Amino acid sequence: xxxxxxxxxxxxxxxxxxxxxxxxxxxxxxxxxxxxxxxxxxxxxxxxxxxxxxxxxxxxxxxxxxxxxxxxxxxxxxxxxxxxxxxxxxxxxxxxxxxxxxxxxxxxxxxxxxxxxxxxxxxxxxxxxxxxxxxxxxxxxxxxxxxxxxxxxxxxxxxxxxxxxxxxxxxxxxxxxxxxxxxxxxxxxxxxxxxxxxxxxxxxxxxxxxxxxxxxxxxxxxxxxxxxxxxxxxxxxxxxxxxxxxxxxxxxxxxxxxxxxxxxxxxxxxxxxxxxxxxxxxxxxxxxxx
Amino acid sequence: xxxxxxxxxxxxxxxxxxxxxxxxxxxxxxxxxxxxxxxxxxxxxxxxxxxxxxxxxxxxxxxxxxxxxxxxxxxxxxxxxxxxxxxxxxxxxxxxxxxxxxxxxxxxxxxxxxxxxxxxxxxxxxxxxxxxxxxxxxxxxxxxxxxxxxxxxxxxxxxxxxxxxxxxxxxxxxxxxxxxxxxxxxxxxxxxxxxxxxxxxxxxxxxxxxxxxxxxxxxxxxxxxxxxxxxxxxxxxxxxxxxxxxxxxxxxxxxxxxxxxxxxxxxxxxxxxxxxxxxxxxxxxxxxxxxxxxxxxxxxxxxxxxxxxxxxxxxxxxxxxxxxxxxxxx
Numbered sequence: 001x002x003x004x005x006x007x008x009x010x011x012x013x014x015x016x017x018x019x020x021x022x023x024x025x026x027x028x029x030x031x032x033x034x035x036x037x038x039x040x041x042x043x044x045x046x047x048x049x050x051x052x053x054x055x056x057x058x059x060x061x062x063x064x065x066x067x068x069x070x071x072x073x074x075x076x077x078x079x080x081x082x083x084x085x086x087x088x089x090x091x092x093x094x095x096x097x098x099x100x101x102x103x104x105x106x107x108x109x110x111x112x113x114x115x116x117x118x119x120x121x122x123x124x125x126x127x128x129x130x131x132x133x134x135x136x137x138x139x140x141x142x143x144x145x146x147x148x149x150x151x152x153x154x155x156x157x158x159x160x161x162x163x164x165x166x167x168x169x170x171x172x173x174x175x176x177x178x179x180x181x182x183x184x185x186x187x188x189x190x191x192x193x194x195x196x197x198x199x200x201x202x203x204x205x206x207x208x209x210x211x212x213x214x215x216x217x218x219x220x221x222x223x224x225x226x227x228x229x230x231x232x233x234x235x236x237x238x239x240x241x242x243x244x245x246x247x248x249x250x251x252x253x254x255x256x257x258x259x260x261x262x263x264x265x266x267x268x269x270x271x272x273x274x275x276x277x278x279x280x281x282x283x284x285x286x287x288x289x290x
Numbered sequence: 291x292x293x294x295x296x297x298x299x300x301x302x303x304x305x306x307x308x309x310x311x312x313x314x315x316x317x318x319x320x321x322x323x324x325x326x327x328x329x330x331x332x333x334x335x336x337x338x339x340x341x342x343x344x345x346x347x348x349x350x351x352x353x354x355x356x357x358x359x360x361x362x363x364x365x366x367x368x369x370x371x372x373x374x375x376x377x378x379x380x381x382x383x384x385x386x387x388x389x390x391x392x393x394x395x396x397x398x399x400x401x402x403x404x405x406x407x408x409x410x411x412x413x414x415x416x417x418x419x420x421x422x423x424x425x426x427x428x429x430x431x432x433x434x435x436x437x438x439x440x441x442x443x444x445x446x447x448x449x450x451x452x453x454x455x456x457x458x459x460x461x462x463x464x465x466x467x468x469x470x471x472x473x474x475x476x477x478x479x480x481x482x483x484x485x486x487x488x489x490x491x492x493x494x495x496x497x498x499x500x501x502x503x504x505x506x507x508x509x510x511x512x513x514x515x516x517x518x519x520x521x522x523x524x525x526x527x528x529x530x531x532x533x534x535x536x537x538x539x540x541x542x543x544x545x546x547x548x549x550x551x552x553x554x555x556x557x558x559x560x561x562x563x564x565x566x567x568x569x570x571x572x573x574x575x576x577x578x579x580x581x582x583x584x585x586x587x588x589x590x591x592x593x594x595x596x597x598x599x600x601x602x603x604x605x606x607x608x609x610x611x612x613x614x615x616x617x618x619x620x
Contacts (some may be wrong), residue, residue: 031421093421
């Protein structure tokens with residue numbers, strides 16, 4: 001492997017890791033705070049990509065599409081929480097798996113009815129469709145650099161909000177002990193809706209950024225969902241730190257696994273890594289709950 | 291009024307088997323031989339669902355691994371047949387094996403292999419519990435899925451079509467009726483075995499573990515051994531079902547082992563009710579008939595189907611069997 005290729009693949013891996021972090025952040029908080037397994041998180045990612053693609057092609061502005069997509073997915077997340085999923089916080093994991101599995105079917109079929117079964121064209125915004133010269137022999141697509149940048153900024157912002165603000169403190173308190181946080185006067189119900197909406201918006205953001213690189217199509221959320229579940233479990237359920245470390249690790253393992261081994265064996269490498277880490281630390285790298 | 295186990299457990303099993311046994315003659319009398327194929331498919335998935343329910347319903351472990359185990363069984367039958375047909379030996383380490391199209395050999399092999407894989411993955415995943423267990427079994431399922439995709443020699447993503455002739459005790463399993471009766475006999479054996487198992491001391495410890503693991507430990511019984519054994523047994527049953535599907539349709543593909551299929555199996559168990567050995571058979575029948583009926587009505591069948599699954603999760607605690615009981619109690 002030559003040096004430019006190594007750098008290019010490292011950038012690809014970090015970029016995938018950043019996207020995974022955006023998605024896993026919502027997932028791990030919903031897991032940690034509400035104790036809810038949300039398999040439908042990938043559907044919000046898909047929703048973000050579809051809304052952004054159609055609004056962008058309608059208005060001609062990528063940015064408009066992106067903003068609308070983030071708002072729509074946040075609203076969808078809040079609606080899901082209020083209308084359906086809040087009934088499931090105290091139900092068994094099995095009921096949670098069932099209801100979110102049903103949601104996946106509904107979202108996928110709904111998207112197929114609205115946008116059709118063929119992948120949607122989602123062209124890159126003008127000015128970002130070229131590549132940037134980074135190194136001799138290494139031109140990197142500009143849009144991927146933008147993803148990397150946006151992901152890092154949003155990730156840092158999220159980290160700052162959760163670790164440095166009062167709201168973030170409530171969220172962390174809810175994640176480590178929900179009952180105690182409620183007893184200390186935290187408005188848990190509002191926090192739940194807010195976390196759900198924010199998690200959905202982040203998933204939508206990840207989806208709309210992935211749209212132009214991958215294909216915008218029905219079922220695009222599931223492979224990403226699986227990777228995010230792996231990230232969440234490795235990092236420790238409810239841990240933002242853990243999600244960040246695990247997302248970057250999985251991004252790099254996945255990217256290099258695909259290049260060095262075959263694509264299928266590369267995908268297996270992630271699960272082998274997960275099994276190894278869980279065999280070593282059953283509660284993940286950064287366990288939140290005692 | 292507490293009913294005797296004879297009426298509660300064994301009567302429904304006998305009824306279910308009797309109804310299935312009547313399917314071929316009824317189907318032929320009505321000129322609908324296609325129904326036999328549908329019934330065979332139901333039987334195969336009923337076997338897998340009954341196997342999963344040992345872990346899910348009685349062991350209280352939500353496993354998303356079982357479609358993978360089902361697929362492992364299918365691939366054992368498929369790969370054995372492939373090597374017999376092509377005449378190249380399959381190298382199992384230092385041992386060379388010519389492969390086989392004899393299902394009396396390859397079906398038990400499928401069950402054993404799936405049990406081995408289930409035990410191996412069980413050892414790791416049973417270190418965790420609750421949502422971690424669900425996630426890790428899901429990941430293992432995808433690992434098996436990608437393993438199947440990476441088997442380029444055996445069809446890769448497109449799946450493995452068996453070209454050699456298969457043979458089941460002198461019969462040809464690609465014949466509709468042979469496949470049907472083979473699946474029915476296996477279901478009968480699996481149902482009777484599972485019912486006996488659940489009633490045994492082993493079954494009692496397993497059910498107790500699902501309810502309160504700490505108390506079981508306090509009684510001096512190590513729950514992990516029982517859980518692991520249950521995972522292995524249910525893996526063997528799922529592998530058997532997968533082997534039957536591969537043998538009866540001469541085809542197995544990674545699509546049969548995606549995690550969505552694991553979700554389908556869970557839906558079957560819940561639909562039929564987790565509390566009985568025979569409930570998942572009803573669940574599998576409802577699931578597949580619903581799928582068939584809805585896909586005949588509309589292309590968008592997943593939409594009403596998803597709504598039904600959501601409604602079931604919201605309202606139907608205890609599945610169809612639970613609903614029946616509540617209606618009767620009211």
